[in-house]
Amino acid sequence: MGRLNDKVAIVTGGSNGIGRCICETFAREGAKVVSFDVNELPYECVNVEGYKGSVTDREAVADLVSYVEDKYEKIDILVNNAGITRDALTQKITEEMWDLVVDINLKGTFNLGQAVGPFMMEQGSGSIINIASVVGEYGNIGQANYAATKAGVIGLAKTWAKEFARKGAGVRCNVVAPGYTMTDMMKTVPETVLEPIREKTMLRRLAEPQEIANGVLFLASDEASYITGHVLSINGGLRL
Template identity: 70%
Template sequence: MRLQDKVAVVTGGAQGIGRSICETFEKQGAKVIAVDMNAAEFEQANIKGYALNVTDRAAIEVFVETIVKEYGKIDILVNNAGITRDALINKMTEDMWDAVINVNLKGVFNMTQFISPVMMENGAGSIINIASVVGEYGNVGQSNYAATKAGVIGMMKTWAKEFSRKGAAVRVNSIAPGYVNTEMMKTVPDKVLDPIRAKTMLGRLGEPQEIANAVLFLASDESSFVTGHNLSVNGGLRL
C-alpha cells in the first residue's frame, strides 16, 4: 500500500473532493482524520471525522495536540477546505470578500502553521494545497475566490523553500482542479456547463476520484523528488 501507516489530515473532508481523498488514502493504508465544520461519518474504521473550523486558531492548536498525542505524528496535510461567495467586483460586499479570504487563504495558513512544525520535527512530510484553475487564469465574478486560490499556490512555493532549508524532507505542492462533478456542480444548469465542456480538451468535467488520484501521488513517496510544484488537473481547460 502506498500510504501504509501514514497519518493524514484532510480539511473539507466530509464531502466532494475531500471525501474522495479521505477514502482513497484509507484504501492505501493511511490513518485519516477528515476535518470539516461538521464531523463526518465514514464506514471505514481508519477514517475519523473531526469537527473543526479552519479559521479558529485556538481550536486548531488543540486539534493538532490531540492528533499528535494519539498517533505520534502527522505525515500528510491536505488543505482542501474552501467556500465560494461569487459576485462581480462592483457587487461584492466586504463580508463576501472576508468570508472567502478567511477560509480559503487564512485557513490554509492556519493549518499549515500548526502542523508543519510536527513534520519538521519528524524530518519528513507532504503538504498539498488544493488550488483551482480559477487561481491560475481568473474567472468572472470570482475576485475573492481567484485571489485565494492564486494565494495558496504562492504560499506553496514559499513553504517548499522554507521547509527544506534545514534538510527536512517536508515537501509542499498544490493541485489546481478544473470543474469537477461534485454535489455542488449538480445544481449548475447545462447551459452554464456546456461551454465549459467545450473549452475542455477532454470534452467533459472531471470526477472527484481523478483529483484524489493526483493528490495520492503527491502524498506518497512516489513523488519524493517533487516539491514546489502546482499540478493542473483540468482535462485541458482554458478559461
C-alpha cells in the same frame, strides 16, 4: 501494501466533495485519516475519523494538531482542501463576502500550515498539499475573491517548499489545481451552464472527484519524493 501504508494524514474539508474522495482514497491506500471539518462526518469509512472544527479557529487547529500528535505520534500528510465560494462581479462583492472567502480559503490554509509545517520539520519529513483551482491560475469573471485566495494558496505552498525544507528536513509542499469537477454540488448546476465549460475543455468533460484525488494521492506518496514546490493542474485542458 497500500501506497500510504502506516501514514497519518489530516485532510481539511473532508466531509463531502473532493475532500471526501481524498479521505476515502487515502484510507484505501493504508493511511489513518483525520477529516477536519465544520460538519460532522456524514459517512462511514474504515480508517477515517472526523474532528469537528473550523480552519479559521486557531485554537481549534492547535487542538487538532495536539490530538493527532498524541494519538498517532506523527503527521505525515496535510491536505488543505477546505474552501468556499461567494461569487459576484468585483463591483458587487461585499466586504463580508470578501472576508469570509479569504478567512476560510487563504487564512485557514495558512493556519494549518503554520501549525503542522514546523512539526513536520522536527519530524524530518512530511507532505503538504494545498488544493487550489484552475481559477487561481487563470482568473475567472465573477470570482475575484475566490481566484485571489486560490492564487494565494499556490504562493503559500511555494514559500513553504522553501521554508519547511530548511536544515535538511524532507518536507515537501505542492499544489493540486483542479478544473471543474462533478461533485454533488456541481450536479445541481443547469446543463446550459455546464455545456460551455465542456466546450472549453480539451477532453470535453468535467473531472470526476476520483481523478483529482488520484493526483493528491501521488503527491502525498513516496512516489513523489523528489517533487516539491510544484503545481499539478488537473483540468482536462480547460482554459478559462
